[in-house]
Amino acid sequence: MQANGSTTPKRRKERPLEGVRVVDFTWVRAGPWAARWLATLGAEVIKVEWPENMDMIRLNRFTVPPGVEPGPNSTAQFADTNAGKLGLTVNVRHPKGLEAIKSLIGVSDVVIENFSSRIMSRWGLGYEELRQIRPDVVYVSMAGFGQTGRQHYFGTMGPAAQALSGLTHLSGLPGEQPAGWGWSYLDDTGGMYGAMCVLTALQHRNRTGQGQHVDLSQMITGITLIGSAFLDKTVNGRDSRRVGYPPGNRTVWPGAPVMNNYRGPIAAPHNAYRTLGGGYNDWCVIACLSDEEWTKLVDLMGSPAWATDGKFATLDGRLEHQDEMDQGIEKWAITLGKYELADKCQASGVRAMPVQSSEDRVERDPQLRHREMFTKVKHPMLGDWKFQSAPFQYDGVKVPVKGPPPLIGEHTTKIMGDLLGVSRDELLQGFEEGVYWPETTPKFDYVQRSIDDEAKR
Amino acid sequence: MTVSQPGNEMPGPLAGLRVLELTGEHAQFCGKLMADLGADVIKIEPPGGQETRNVGPFLDDEPGPERSLYFWHYNTSKRGITLDITTQEGQEVFRKLAATAGLVLESFPAGYLPGLGLGYESLAKDNPSLIMCSVTPFGQDGPWRDYQTSDLLHLAAGGQMASSGYDFEDVPDAPPIAPGGGNAWHIASHYAYIGIMGALYHRDFTGEGQYIDVSAHEACSLTTEGAIAIYLSTGEVVRRHTGRHASVDMSPGIQHTTKDGGHINTTRSGSNLTPARVKVLGEWMDGYGLAQDLLDDKYQDPAVVEESGQHFADVLKNFFANMPLVEAYEGGQELNFPWGAVRTMEEIIGDPHLEDREFFVPVEHPELGREFTYPGAAAIYNASPWRISRRAPLIGEHNQEILGDEFGLSKDELEALKKSGAI
Numbered sequence: 105m106q107a108n109g110s111t112t113p114k115r116r117k118e119r120p121l122e123g124v125r126v127v128d129f130t131w132v133r134a135g136p137w138a139a140r141w142l143a144t145l146g147a148e149v150i151k152v153e154w155p156e157n158m159d160m161i162r163l164n165r166f167t168v169p170p171g172v173e174p175g176p177n178s179t180a181q182f183a184d185t186n187a188g189k190l191g192l193t194v195n196v197r198h199p200k201g202l203e204a205i206k207s208l209i210g211v212s213d214v215v216i217e218n219f220s221s222r223i224m225s226r227w228g229l230g231y232e233e234l235r236q237i238r239p240d241v242v243y244v245s246m247a248g249f250g251q252t253g254r255q256h257y258f259g260t261m262g263p264a265a266q267a268l269s270g271l272t273h274l275s276g277l278p279g280e281q282p283a284g285w286g287w288s289y290l291d292d293t294g295g296m297y298g299a300m301c302v303l304t305a306l307q308h309r310n311r312t313g314q315g316q317h318v319d320l321s322q323m324i325t326g327i328t329l330i331g332s333a334f335l336d337k338t339v340n341g342r343d344s345r346r347v348g349y350p351p352g353n354r355t356v357w358p359g360a361p362v363m364n365n366y367r368g369p370i371a372a373p374h375n376a377y378r379t380l381g382g383g384y385n386d387w388c389v390i391a392c393l394s395d396e397e398w399t400k401l402v403d404l405m406g407s408p409a410w411a412t413d414g415k416f417a418t419l420d421g422r423l424e425h426q427d428e429m430d431q432g433i434e435k436w437a438i439t440l441g442k443y444e445l446a447d448k449c450q451a452s453g454v455r456a457m458p459v460q461s462s463e464d465r466v467e468r469d470p471q472l473r474h475r476e477m478f479t480k481v482k483h484p485m486l487g488d489w490k491f492q493s494a495p496f497q498y499d500g501v502k503v504p505v506k507g508p509p510p511l512i513g514e515h516t517t518k519i520m521g522d523l524l525g526v527s528r529d530e531l532l533q534g535f536e537e538g539v540y541w542p543e544t545t546p547k548f549d550y551v552q553r554s555i556d557d558e559a560k561r
Numbered sequence: 562m563t564v565s566q567p568g569n570e571m572p573g574p575l576a577g578l579r580v581l582e583l584t585g586e587h588a589q590f591c592g593k594l595m596a597d598l599g600a601d602v603i604k605i606e607p608p609g610g611q612e613t614r615n616v617g618p619f620l621d622d623e624p625g626p627e628r629s630l631y632f633w634h635y636n637t638s639k640r641g642i643t644l645d646i647t648t649q650e651g652q653e654v655f656r657k658l659a660a661t662a663g664l665v666l667e668s669f670p671a672g673y674l675p676g677l678g679l680g681y682e683s684l685a686k687d688n689p690s691l692i693m694c695s696v697t698p699f700g701q702d703g704p705w706r707d708y709q710t711s712d713l714l715h716l717a718a719g720g721q722m723a724s725s726g727y728d729f730e731d732v733p734d735a736p737p738i739a740p741g742g743g744n745a746w747h748i749a750s751h752y753a754y755i756g757i758m759g760a761l762y763h764r765d766f767t768g769e770g771q772y773i774d775v776s777a778h779e780a781c782s783l784t785t786e787g788a789i790a791i792y793l794s795t796g797e798v799v800r801r802h803t804g805r806h807a808s809v810d811m812s813p814g815i816q817h818t819t820k821d822g823g824h825i826n827t828t829r830s831g832s833n834l835t836p837a838r839v840k841v842l843g844e845w846m847d848g849y850g851l852a853q854d855l856l857d858d859k860y861q862d863p864a865v866v867e868e869s870g871q872h873f874a875d876v877l878k879n880f881f882a883n884m885p886l887v888e889a890y891e892g893g894q895e896l897n898f899p900w901g902a903v904r905t906m907e908e909i910i911g912d913p914h915l916e917d918r919e920f921f922v923p924v925e926h927p928e929l930g931r932e933f934t935y936p937g938a939a940a941i942y943n944a945s946p947w948r949i950s951r952r953a954p955l956i957g958e959h960n961q962e963i964l965g966d967e968f969g970l971s972k973d974e975l976e977a978l979k980k981s982g983a984i
Contacts, residue, residue, distance in 0.1 A: 108667065108674045108681065108695045108774075120763035133786065145759045166809065167787065169794040180794040181787045231943075248899070252941065253917035258894045262786075263805060263815070264901030267826040272804065272903045275725060275740035281816060281824055282903055283738045286724030286799070286807035287786035296751040301940050303758030304598055308574035308945045310765045316944035323901075324920060325939040327909060329747050331634030336618045337906035338934040339630055344905045353713060353722075353739050364617030364631070367741050368586060368712050376722065376736040384800070387737055389717040450708045457714040459737050461723045462792035462799065465782050469718075474703035477779055490793055495749075495779030496756040497700070499771050 119146025119506065120498075124306070125212040127152060127205070128189060129229075130298075131159040133262070133291035134322055135218030135246050136185045138298025142214070143188035143506050144494055145303075150212075150519060151189045152196070152205065153512055156542045161185060162512065169486065177511045177548075178485045184509075187481070187491050191510025192519050193541055193551075196227050200539045205229070207524050210237045213309075214302055218246035218322075221256040231317040240315035242305040246298045250321035260323055262288020269326025270333065273344065274366070277352045293329070294322040332366040353389065358426040369393055372422035373401070375430050376459060377437035379445055387459040388442040390433065390449060397454055398422065404452045405436045443468070466490070479504035484511060516540050517554045528561050573599020574945040578761070580664045581605055581655075582639065583646075585613040586712075586743070587668035587777065588696035589635040591750035591757075596638035597938070597947055603658070603963060604641045608982060610956040620929075626956060627928075633953045637924065637935065641954025642963050643984045646677060651983040657968060659684045664757060665693040671701045681772040691770040692760045696753045700776035710777070715745035719781025724788055726801035728814075737801060748784050749777035813871065816903070817878050823886030824903040827877065827893075834873060836861045841896055842873075851880045910934070924952050960984055 124147040128139040136151070136159070143149040153159060155176075162176035172178050192208075195201040206229075209215060215234060217224050224230055224245070231243045245251050248260030266272045266285055276283035301318040309315055327334070336342045344350075348360020355370045356362050364370060374391045392398040395418065402411045410432045415421045422429055437445055442458035449456035458464070465472055472478070475497075478490040481504075494503035520526040520540070534540045535555055541547055547555075576599040582592040583605050596602035604611075613635070614626035621628075645651040656679070659665055665684065667674065674680050681693040695701065698710040716722050721744075722737035729735075753775045760771050782789075788799050791809060799807035804816030804826060815827050834842070843855030853876045859865050881889055890902035902908070915921065920937040938947035964970045964984070978984045 108669060108671055108693075108697075108701060120759040123766075124762075141755055145755070145762075164787075167790045167794040179790075181790040184790055249914060250918060250941070253914040255894070255914040258914075259897065259899035260901060261828040261899055263826050264828055264899050267824075267901035267903045270904055270906060270909055271740070271742065272824075272826065273905050274742045275738055277727075277732060277735065277738070280727065280732050281818070282804060283726050283735075283740075283801075284804040284816070284826070284903075285721075285740050286726065286801055286805075287788065288806070289740075289744075289784070289786075292784045292786055293748070293751065296755065297939060300594070300751065300754055300758070301942075303755060303762070304574045305942065305945075307578075307758065307761055307765075308942075310762070311577060312945075314944050316942055318940050318942050320940040321918070324915065324918070327915075327920075328936050328939050329744060330742050330906075331936055332618060332631045333742070333906055334910075334936045335630040335634055335933065337910055339620060340618060340622065342618070343907050345907065350741050353736060363622070364619075365741060366618075366631075366743065368631075368743050369616050371711075374713060376717070376739075385723050385737070385798070387717070387722070389713050389722070389739070391711045391713050393711065450705075453709070455709045455711055455714055457708070457710065457718040459717045459722045460720055462720060462785065462788040463796075464723075465720055466789065466792060469782075471699050471703045471705040471778060472782060475700055475776060475779060477782060486794075492783055492789065493779075494756070495752045495777075495783055496773050496775040498756070498760065498773060500774070 119503070121146035124148070124214065126150065126214040126216060126302070127209055127212045129215070129217035129219070129224070130246070131218065132161055133185060133288060134294035135216065135298060136161070137292060137295025138246065138302070139189065139216055140185055140187055141295070141299040142302060144503060146506070147214070149189040150192050150208065151186060151510055152192050152194060154195055154542070155193060155512060155545050158512070172485055180486060180489070182509060183483060183486060183489060184491055186509035188506030189510050190519065191512055191514040191516070193513035193516050195539055195542070196229065198537070198539050200534060200537070202228060204520065204524070204526070204539065206237055208519070209234055209241065211523070212238065213242060213306070215241055215243045216246070216298060216302060218298070220259055221247040221249065221251050235315065238315070240309055240313060242302060242309060242315050244298055244301045244305065244318045244320060246294065246320045246322060248322045250324065251319040262291040265290040265294070265323040266326055268323050270330050271326045274330065274333070274350055276350050278348045278350065278357050278360070290322050290326050294325055297325050330366070332364070354426065356423050362420070362423055370419070370423070372419060372426055373398070373429060373433055377430070377434045379437050379442040380440055382438070385459055385461040385464070386442055388437060388445045388456055389459065390454065390456045393455065395419065400452050401449070401454045404448060404454060405433070408432065408436070476502045476504070481505060481508050483508040511548065511550060513541060513548070513551050517558050521558065528558055531558055571944070571946055573597070573948065574942060575600040578663045579603070579661065580666055581658055581662045582666045584666055584668035584696065585611050586746050588666055588746070588750050588753055589613065590747055591696065591753045592639060592666055593635050593637055594750065594754050597949055599945065602639040603959070604636060604639045604954060605644050605655070606641060606956065608643045608645050608984060610643070634935070636953035638950045639954055640959040640963060641957065642960050643957040645983045646679065648981065648983045650978055650981055652677060652679060654964065654978070654983070655679060656684070656687065659691065660687040662688070662691065665691065666696070666753070667693070668696045671697060671706055685770055689770060690764055690768055692757065692764065692773065694753055694757050694773040694775060696749055696775045696777065698776070699778050701774045705778070712743050712745040713739050715777055715781045716740070718778055719745065720785040720788060721781060724785050724799055724801060724807035728803045731803045745777060745781055749775060749780045752780040813874055817881040819881050819886040819889055820883055821885045825881055825886060825890055826901045826903060828899055834866055836863055836866055839866055839873070842898070845892060845896055846880050849880070849884065851883055853879070922949050924949050926952050928955065957984065
């Protein structure tokens with residue numbers, strides 16, 4: 105079969121956002137993830153940091169590989185979240201630092217930040233101030249509750265935002281407390297929204313010449329992902345605190361009234377089944393979205409007596425007898441490895457996929473390997489390190505990350521000197537006065553070297 | 562507090578972009594995002610309507626293609642036509658539309674459109690600046706390309722399920738849990754949107770169109786936060802925990818039950834405190850007679866605070882067990898503790914903070930003579946507003962407006978198309 109698009113890939117010379125400069129004040133995950141995608145699309149993203157109040161992901165001790173000296177430049181989670189950016193250290197609470205950052209914004213297109221609401225204004229870096237310097241600046245704020253509204257000062261990390269948005273309650277088994285999301289989904293998706301806001305506002309600027317302020321709320325982002333439940337409440341008055349909700353991996357919990365539980369079409373079977381080995385992630389999901397798909401599954405299982413009973417022939421019957429059906433399917437599933445099971449099902453026209461761990465995705469997933477999901481890039485501390493590529497191709501060409509993440513302060517002298525034209529003497533004085541590096545914090549070798557190089561100029 | 566929303570007459574940020582949307586569950590959300598931001602999104606459905614119209618919940622629980630709340634939500638601000646692109650007449654009309662479009666958004670199986678002579682290369686001949694974005698389960702090539710999927714299947718293969726579920730002591734032998742809401746397609750749609758915006762930016766400066774091939778599987782695989790980085794750096798696989806991050810080790814519980822049977826999620830409930838913060842917490846809890854020993858002088862010693870994390874978590878657990886949910890959550894937030902109540906729509910609809918942001922949007926359904934409240938924008942654009950410009954289209958609602966008034970098909974031509982079943 106031929107693909108839907110271009111059959112003769114042409115390698116694009118450049119990434120689409122080349123020429124766009126972004127001043128990135130973000131930290132932790134949601135904000136940096138937003139700016140990471142702008143960098144991957146080709147923007148020059150300058151991450152602004154201050155070593156005394158470091159991005160806490162730089163200190164994430166869980167992702168320092170053994171044998172690598174721990175430190176703010178050694179964490180793998182920071183690396184992938186900030187790939188392709190440049191690193192600037194400047195103290196925006198020092199008058200000279202504030203002046204420096206303002207001159208940087210004067211030659212930039214985008215400012216993005218995810219501090220608590222209104223912090224940037226307190227530093228003299230609010231939208232109203234910055235549009236004086238750069239009238240068409242695109243300025244995206246990513247606070248938990250946004251910049252407006254009576255609770256704008258409420259703070260959120262991913263899990264709290266997920267709880268408040270309604271997302272947490274969507275996940276779990278009926279009668280148990282919510283299982284929730286096992287990661288900060290609203291940091292990943294909040295990051296997506298941050299990037300979307302920047303790109304959308306750039307579209308507006310390209311067409312009208314006008315910049316703007318975009319006031320994004322991480323928590324509200326979550327609510328927009330639950331539209332069916334929202335309308336079921338406002339239109340039908342239905343509460344989601346109800347019997348059989350949330351229905352685990354099923355579309356309807358056995359014994360509960362048959363109604364849509366907001367995952368798409370009602371279907372059965374629709375569940376996770378244990379597979380051969382019985383290990384922690386030895387599970388496979390199977391979903392039959394029609395009677396025809398169910399019949400194919402019955403054939404594939406070898407038409408066992410239980411499955412050919414007429415009570416399973418219709419969706420209503422399968423929903424009514426789900427427990428018995430799921431037990432029968434699992435007896436068969438447990439005899440096969442999860443990949444083998446999924447492949448057999450798919451070959452027979454039955455929807456099935458393995459539950460994949462992180463290790464599975466990196467080591468065993470043939471599709472991700474084929475599509476070059478992980479690209480090795482040289483990192484000063486981590487060595488040849490795998491970074492996650494974009495999940496799309498332009499004209500048949502994969503879009504890997506633009507480069508490694510910045511060491512903290514790695515590009516300060518370059519940005520201040522080459523880009524902003526700060527003189528050698530001013531720059532050296534700034535380092536002495538705590539404008540570009542805290543006076544009391546020891547300097548990394550590469551920072552000292554960059555200062556020494558500057559002095560020799 | 563008032564929201565500085567710009568006037569309703571201002572165009573959205575994507576005004577002027579015409580999109581042809583041929584997609585159901587895979588990427589209809591991407592189309593909605595663009596339509597609510599001002600793009601002219603024309604949804605092209607097969608005659609009789611798209612199958613997503615049969616997905617519930619339904620208005621008053623009565624199924625029907627014009628009664629799907631699911632379809633309503635995902636198709637706001639779009640216009641709709643019917644067109645059978647498997648017929649020659651339908652293909653001619655589609656080519657005409659594509660020649661004037663800025664973007665074609667589609668999610669047919671790989672090879673389907675070229676099989677009809679409507680692949681990107683063919684459409685771009687008449688419109689070199691055309692951008693086409695295909696959103697499919699696995700992309701246009703690779704060993705899994707033709708595998709059939711669903712939301713559940715993507716959450717399994719993408720890694721969401723391997724991270725979500727319960728601690729053994731909470732629910733013994735629980736399976737990995739796929740969170741609800743249809744989020745695999747949201748994740749795919751968000752990345753599709755980003756890819757499209759990149760291509761639009763490129764076109765603004767070069768005039769060149771291009772073809773974008775989005776894989777829902779890759780998008781999902783990118784969406785498990787640190788799970789991949791943890792594996793790459795330690796070789797270890799995360800384990801599922803109730804209501805909090807999956808992790809390699811056992812972490813303290815952060816989801817607590819409140820007096821009224823609700824749940825509160827406290828990011829790092831007992832840890833990361835300082836003596837000053839213990840005092841703030843203790844004084845507040847003392848007002849309810851639930852501070853236990855938090856006001857004891859010993860907690861003014863940072864070293865004691867450091868080693869008392871589990872104790873603080875226990876004190877908090879008892880506090881929450883004696884407090885109503887909303888009072889506990891809002892009280893904590895007022896003191897700068899970033900806690901979150903596990904809310905459902907019952908608490909969310911009518912939330913005054915959301916009202917301040919004009920999040921609840923009335924949308925008219927003139928054919929029903931009714932108005933319903935829809936979820937609004939996560940982001941307020943101060944120069945080019947997000948807005949729902951109309952409810953989802955009825956089947957073929959804009960056939961005359963688009964094909965007749967805008968593309969100049971005559972009454973007879975439209976009638977012939979109708980007769981042949983092409984619209």
